[in-house]
Amino acid sequence: MRIGDAFSLFANPEPDSDRVITLIAPPVFFSKNSYSTPLTLPLGLAYLAAALEKAAYKVKIIDCRGADADNVRLTPDGRFNMQGMDIKKSIKAIDPKTDIIGVSIMFSQEWPQVRDYIKQIREAFPDASIIVGGEHPTAMPEYSLRDCPAIDYVVRGEGELTLLDVVHRLRTGSVVEEVAGVCYIANNVFIETSISARMADIKEMPRPAWHLIDVEPYFQPNFTMGISHGRNMAMLATRGCPYQCTFCSSPSMWTTRYVMRPVSDVVDEIEDHVKEFGANSIDFYDLTAIVKRDWIIQFIAELDRRNLNITWQLPSGTRSESLDEEVIQGLARTGCEYLVYAPESGSKRTLEMIKKRVNLDNLEKSIRIAVKNGIITKVNFIIGFPFETRREILETLRFVLKLALIKVDDCNITMFSPYPGSELFRELYEEGAIGEIDDEYFALLMTQFDFTIARTFCRAVNPWEIVLYRVAGMSLFYGLSYLRAPGKIVRLITSVFRSRFQPHSLFEQRIFDFAVRARRTLLEKKAAS
Incomplete structure (x- = not known):
C-alpha cells in the first residue's frame, strides 16, 4: 500500500x-x-x-x-x-x-x-x-x-x-x-500478528506536527542532545540502520531496511525550521545518518547551492566508511559542527564478535581528517561484553588514549548492558545469565550515565574492575585532551559563568548542564529556607 x-x-x-x-x-x-x-x-x-x-x-x-x-x-x-x-x-x-x-x-x-x-x-x-x-x-x-x-x-x-x-x-x-x-x-x-511492512517512500509522510507541541522549552542552552546553539531543531533524514550489531535493538524495531529521504526534501525542511522557529542548528536524530556516499555528496551540494548558513550536527553516531576527505571537507564547509563516530571497541576480535563491521585504521584516518577540518568529534565505546577479556578491554582503552592524542574532543565509555530486542539480550536470557526480568533488571539499564553501578555480564573480568577501567579511560582521555590544549581549561571555567555560554565540546555542554542544575537546586533550597 x-x-x-x-x-x-x-x-x-x-x-x-x-x-x-x-x-x-x-x-x-x-x-x-x-x-x-x-x-x-x-x-x-x-x-x-x-x-x-x-x-x-x-x-x-x-x-x-x-x-x-x-x-x-x-x-x-x-x-x-x-x-x-x-x-x-x-x-x-x-x-x-x-x-x-x-x-x-x-x-x-x-x-x-x-x-x-x-x-x-x-x-x-x-x-x-x-x-x-x-x-x-x-x-x-x-x-x-x-x-x-x-x-x-x-x-x-x-x-x-x-x-x-x-x-x-x-x-x-x-x-x-x-x-x-x-x-x-x-x-x-x-x-x-505479522510484522508490518516498512514504509518505502517516506517523502509521502507529512512533516512532524510541531504545532501541537511547545518547542520553546527545548531551546534552553542546558538541555540538548548535541552542542547547543540556543535554537537546535530535531530532524530525521533517514530511517533505520542496515547493520546488525549484536548489542543493538535497532533490527527489532526497524528491521535492517534503510530508507533515505530525497535530499531536496530534507533541505526544504531545514529551510522551514529556520523560517518558522528561527532554528540556528539542526540535530539529526538518525540511527545511522551517513551510509550512502552519493546521498551525502548530494546533500552537501544542495546545502552549498542554497547557502543556508546554518549549523548542523550528527549527535547519534554514524559510520566512517563514507567519511573520506572530500566528504568531510564538504561537511565542514556546509556547517557540520559536531560528528559522532561509534567504533564501540578498539579490539578487532570484539568488533567481529559484535558484528560491528568497521576498520579501525580507516576510522582513525577519517577522525584525523575531521579534527583537521575543525569539526567537533566524539567517539563512543562499550566495554565489558560477555565474551571480552581483560586484554581486549585494554586494547579499547589504548585506542581511546590514541584518539585523545590526536585531539578528538569527546569520548563516552559505557559498560555493556543487555538491551531488550538485541541479539546479545536474547542469548544471555536464554542461557539464564540475566535471570528474572523485573524492575531491578530495568534499573540495571541505567548504567549508561551512572558510575556507581557495577553489575556487568562479562565472564572474565570483575564488575568493579570494569568500572575502574571506565572511569580511568574517560579521565585519562579528558586529562590528555585538555593538557594538550590548556587554553580549553581557561575557556571552560570562564565561559560557564558567562550569561551566554557557548560550548565547544559535549563535555563542556554537560559541565554547563550540571552547573545550571546545581545552581537551580541551590536557589530552590534558599527560597524554601
Whole structure:
C-alpha cells in the first residue's frame, strides 16, 4: 500500500465528531547519580500526530518532558530522577473527550515508572483504548502487556501506518486484531500478528506536527542532545540502520531496511525550521545518518547551492566508511559542527564478535581528517561484553588514549548492558545469565550515565574492575585532551559563568548542564529556607 493511499483508506469515519486521540510523551526518568540528561524533542510522536491529522483525526499531544523541563526531582522511592510535568497534572491535561490514548516508550530502563504512569491513566480513563509503541514495547510486547494489563494494544516497529489502521478500526468497530504489527492479550493468550511492512517512500509522510507541541522549552542552552546553539531543531533524514550489531535493538524495531529521504526534501525542511522557529542548528536524530556516499555528496551540494548558513550536527553516531576527505571537507564547509563516530571497541576480535563491521585504521584516518577540518568529534565505546577479556578491554582503552592524542574532543565509555530486542539480550536470557526480568533488571539499564553501578555480564573480568577501567579511560582521555590544549581549561571555567555560554565540546555542554542544575537546586533550597 502506498502511504498516500493509507490516509484515504484509514481516514476518520466521523470527521464531525469531537472525539480526540491524545498522544503522550511521559516524563524522563534517569539515575539520580547521572552526569548527563539530554532532553530530546518527541520527534516520533510528532510524526504519528502528523499522520493522524493527515487522515482528518483530531489529535492532541501532551509532552510531559518539555512542558516542565526545569522540574527535575526524585521519584517517590528516591532511587531515580524524573524530569518534566507532574504525573497527576499531566493526566488532568488529557482532554475529557479522548477515546484513544497513545503512549511512547522508547527506553526500557524507564519501563517501571512509565508502566505505573499508564496504570494511573487507566484509572482516570477506564473506557479509553490505550496503545503503546516505541523501542521498548516492540522488543518486549508480551512482557509489557502482562506487566501492565492497562494496555490494550502494542504497536510494533515503525508505527504511523499501523496506528492509522488501528485507530480507524477502533472508530468503525472493526476487528483490530487483524492489523499487521499489533500485539495484544486475549483470554490470557498473547497474540502477535505479522510484522508490518516498512514504509518505502517516506517523502509521502507529512512533516512532524510541531504545532501541537511547545518547542520553546527545548531551546534552553542546558538541555540538548548535541552542542547547543540556543535554537537546535530535531530532524530525521533517514530511517533505520542496515547493520546488525549484536548489542543493538535497532533490527527489532526497524528491521535492517534503510530508507533515505530525497535530499531536496530534507533541505526544504531545514529551510522551514529556520523560517518558522528561527532554528540556528539542526540535530539529526538518525540511527545511522551517513551510509550512502552519493546521498551525502548530494546533500552537501544542495546545502552549498542554497547557502543556508546554518549549523548542523550528527549527535547519534554514524559510520566512517563514507567519511573520506572530500566528504568531510564538504561537511565542514556546509556547517557540520559536531560528528559522532561509534567504533564501540578498539579490539578487532570484539568488533567481529559484535558484528560491528568497521576498520579501525580507516576510522582513525577519517577522525584525523575531521579534527583537521575543525569539526567537533566524539567517539563512543562499550566495554565489558560477555565474551571480552581483560586484554581486549585494554586494547579499547589504548585506542581511546590514541584518539585523545590526536585531539578528538569527546569520548563516552559505557559498560555493556543487555538491551531488550538485541541479539546479545536474547542469548544471555536464554542461557539464564540475566535471570528474572523485573524492575531491578530495568534499573540495571541505567548504567549508561551512572558510575556507581557495577553489575556487568562479562565472564572474565570483575564488575568493579570494569568500572575502574571506565572511569580511568574517560579521565585519562579528558586529562590528555585538555593538557594538550590548556587554553580549553581557561575557556571552560570562564565561559560557564558567562550569561551566554557557548560550548565547544559535549563535555563542556554537560559541565554547563550540571552547573545550571546545581545552581537551580541551590536557589530552590534558599527560597524554601
